[in-house]
Structures are given as C-alpha cells and as structure tokens.
Amino acid sequence: MRNFIPSWIRVPAVFFIIAGIVEYTIDSGDKPAFIEKPMVLLFLILVLLIIIAIEAIVSSINNVLYQSLDEAAKARYNAQKSKTPKLISWTSEAYQKLLGSKPMEEEHEIVLDHNYDGIKELDNNLPPWWIYGFYASIVFAAIYLVRFHVFNGENQYDELESDLVQAKIDIEEYKKNAKDLVDFNTVELLTETSDLKAGQKLFEMNCVACHKADGGGGIGPNLTDKHWILGGGINNVFKTVSEGGRDGKGMIAWKQSLKPAEIAQVASYLLQFQGTTPAEPKAPEGDIWIDKNAPTEDVVTESVEVQDIKED
Structure with a gap:
C-alpha cells in the first residue's frame, strides 16, 4: 500500500x-x-x-x-x-x-x-483543513463586507481609473527619454559631441550631394544663411527632414530611411552651419526666419541697460 x-x-x-x-x-x-x-x-x-x-x-x-x-x-x-x-x-x-x-x-x-x-x-x-478553511472564508467575507460595502473601499473600477492615469504618466515619461519616439513637437536641439558626430556622418552620407559638405547649397538650399523655405529651428528642420520638402520639387521624406533619433541628430548638426561662410554660397531662398522663443534685441538691450544702472 x-x-x-x-x-x-x-x-x-x-x-x-x-x-x-x-x-x-x-x-x-x-x-x-x-x-x-x-x-x-x-x-x-x-x-x-x-x-x-x-x-x-x-x-x-x-x-x-x-x-x-x-x-x-x-x-x-x-x-x-x-x-x-x-x-x-x-x-x-x-x-x-x-x-x-x-x-x-x-x-x-x-x-x-x-x-x-x-x-x-x-x-x-470533518477534516480540520476543511473546518479551518470554512472559518477562514467567514472571516474573509466579514472583512470584505466591511471594507467594500461599509467603508466603500477602492473597487476594481477605481483601480482601473488610477492605473490608466498612472499609465498615461508613465507613457509621457517614457516618451521623454525614448529617443526614437521623438517627433517635431518634442524634439530638442542636441549638443552632445556624440550626437553631433553621428549627425555629421549621416549628413555626409545622405545630404552632401544636394547641400555640399560646408552647407553652402547646390541642388538644395543654402543652410548657412537666415533664409528658410519651410522654417528654421530644430522643430521645423526636423519636420522637413522627416516629412520631406515641397511637393514635386523638394527633398524626399527621410523618415522612411532614418529613425527619429537619427533625424534629430542630423537636424541638430546641419543647424551648426548657421552663421558660417561656405566656399560657394548659393543665393538665399525662402524667407528670413526668426526664432520667436529667442530673446529680441530690445529685451537684450534693456537687460544690458538695467545691468549698467545697477553697476552705476
């Protein structure tokens, strides 16, 4: 047996x-x-x-x-x-x-x-395990009744709502730290040497044929002046590189070939050409673009004057 x-x-x-x-x-x-x-x-x-x-x-x-x-x-x-x-x-x-x-x-x-x-x-x-289990179920039922029906404890719907709120917060936090989830609304100008070197490599592989190595422009526009066809700044440049230029005669959409993080790198690198002097600059195209978020000359002058007054 x-x-x-x-x-x-x-x-x-x-x-x-x-x-x-x-x-x-x-x-x-x-x-x-x-x-x-x-x-x-x-x-x-x-x-x-x-x-x-x-x-x-x-x-x-x-x-x-x-x-x-x-x-x-x-x-x-x-x-x-x-x-x-x-x-x-x-x-x-x-x-x-x-x-x-x-x-x-x-x-x-x-x-x-x-x-x-x-x-x-x-x-x-009756087996003791059955009796103890029965008593335990009575205690559990009493606690459950008091918690959820007397004191209105958090139920499954409340937990779902709180989990959804936390999930949205976690997603937003993840998007901030995930480079490949960046878009033209959330992109920021990259200044790290590693990012700029990666952007330079991408620029030399894909963009030199139209913009030249020094950004002076050829088939594509000059990247060193203040004129922009579709707007300047990291947000507009990111969108132009990602979505492409003007229909029928502009640059192709590079989002098919490059990841969002790579587009941010190359956009940040080509903005380094601003204010430089290329060997053979192409004539300006588009309109002068002014960064609305940058401080104006009046604000800068006023700040300097206030500083001078304080020093006097």
Missing part, C-alpha cells in the same frame, strides 16, 4: 504551496498581493485542495485494503511502517492529523453499528 503521490513530492509541494499562499496574503506595497492577483491565490488553494482530496481518497482505499489483510500481513505492514525515517514519519503524522482521520488500527472505534451487505461506515469528523 503506497501513497498516490510520493512523500518526496507531496511534502515539498504542500510546503511551497502554503508558502505561496502566505506570500500572497501579506502586504506588498499599497495593498495585499491577493487583492491585486486573486486568481493566483485561488489557483494555489485549488491545487492544495486537489492534493488533499487525492490523498484522502488514497488513504480511504488503503484503509479498506488494510482491513482486508490477515493478521500476519498487518503485522508485516506495521513493522515496515515503524522503520520509516522520523522526518517522513513526522510529516505523515502531521498530514494525517490535518486530514482528521484515525489510524487504520483505531478505526474499529468509530465503526457504525449498521452495515449494508457487509459494507460498514466510519463515523469520521
């Missing part, structure tokens, strides 16, 4: 399942983990109940088989059982207590008087 699940599998499995249940019933952050992931806890409890149910069935079958043995076979079985290592014996005894059933040799004490064609019935009590 053997257990359906060997002890070396059953005992560690029960231990880890109970440890998992305990882990999911303690606090983890703002709320217990079993509230955030109730299905995990239910799964662990279900597996534990299945193991206990299997062992209970196997134990009952073993009891029937034991009763059918003769006295010599029972003696041999009891002698073999006494040789079981203490640890395994202790776990088996604890497991037997958890089931709440009497040992096979003591079952004669709880045999009922009536029988049906030789089949007798045992007057077993």
Whole structure:
C-alpha cells in the first residue's frame, strides 16, 4: 500500500504551496498581493485542495485494503511502517492529523453499528483543513463586507481609473527619454559631441550631394544663411527632414530611411552651419526666419541697460 503521490513530492509541494499562499496574503506595497492577483491565490488553494482530496481518497482505499489483510500481513505492514525515517514519519503524522482521520488500527472505534451487505461506515469528523478553511472564508467575507460595502473601499473600477492615469504618466515619461519616439513637437536641439558626430556622418552620407559638405547649397538650399523655405529651428528642420520638402520639387521624406533619433541628430548638426561662410554660397531662398522663443534685441538691450544702472 503506497501513497498516490510520493512523500518526496507531496511534502515539498504542500510546503511551497502554503508558502505561496502566505506570500500572497501579506502586504506588498499599497495593498495585499491577493487583492491585486486573486486568481493566483485561488489557483494555489485549488491545487492544495486537489492534493488533499487525492490523498484522502488514497488513504480511504488503503484503509479498506488494510482491513482486508490477515493478521500476519498487518503485522508485516506495521513493522515496515515503524522503520520509516522520523522526518517522513513526522510529516505523515502531521498530514494525517490535518486530514482528521484515525489510524487504520483505531478505526474499529468509530465503526457504525449498521452495515449494508457487509459494507460498514466510519463515523469520521470533518477534516480540520476543511473546518479551518470554512472559518477562514467567514472571516474573509466579514472583512470584505466591511471594507467594500461599509467603508466603500477602492473597487476594481477605481483601480482601473488610477492605473490608466498612472499609465498615461508613465507613457509621457517614457516618451521623454525614448529617443526614437521623438517627433517635431518634442524634439530638442542636441549638443552632445556624440550626437553631433553621428549627425555629421549621416549628413555626409545622405545630404552632401544636394547641400555640399560646408552647407553652402547646390541642388538644395543654402543652410548657412537666415533664409528658410519651410522654417528654421530644430522643430521645423526636423519636420522637413522627416516629412520631406515641397511637393514635386523638394527633398524626399527621410523618415522612411532614418529613425527619429537619427533625424534629430542630423537636424541638430546641419543647424551648426548657421552663421558660417561656405566656399560657394548659393543665393538665399525662402524667407528670413526668426526664432520667436529667442530673446529680441530690445529685451537684450534693456537687460544690458538695467545691468549698467545697477553697476552705476
């Protein structure tokens, strides 16, 4: 007579399942983990109940088989059982207590008087694990009722709303730090040497044929003056490089070939040509572009005058 699940599998499995249940019933952050992931806890409890149910069935079958043995076979079985290592014996005894059933040799004490064609019935009590689980469910139900129906605790809809708000915040933060998610609205002028060198490499590979190496212009416009066809500044230049120039006669859209981070690098590099003197500058094209965000000369002059007054 053997257990359906060997002890070396059953005992560690029960231990880890109970440890998992305990882990999911303690606090983890703002709320217990079993509230955030109730299905995990239910799964662990279900597996534990299945193991206990299997062992209970196997134990009952073993009891029937034991009763059918003769006295010599029972003696041999009891002698073999006494040789079981203490640890395994202790776990088996604890497991037997958890089931709440009497040992096979003591079952004669709880045999009922009536029988049906030789089949007798045992007057077993409910297993302790079932009783404790029932009491635990009552306590859980009381806590649940008080928290969610008396004190109007945060429900799943509230959690969803807060998670969506946090998700939007996380997405915006991610977009700020993710270079390849940059667009012409969020792009900023890059000043790091590594970015400018990468932009120079891209410019020399893709743009020199039309704008020349010094930005003086050829087929494309001059990049060194203040005139811009589609607007200057990092935002407009990024958009022009990404989406292309004027329909039918402008630059192609480089967004098919370059990543947003690469477009930001090349746009930042070509803006370095502003104010330089190329060898053969092309005639200005477009309109003079003034950065509205840059301080005007009047503001600069006024600031200097105020500083002079303070110094006097």
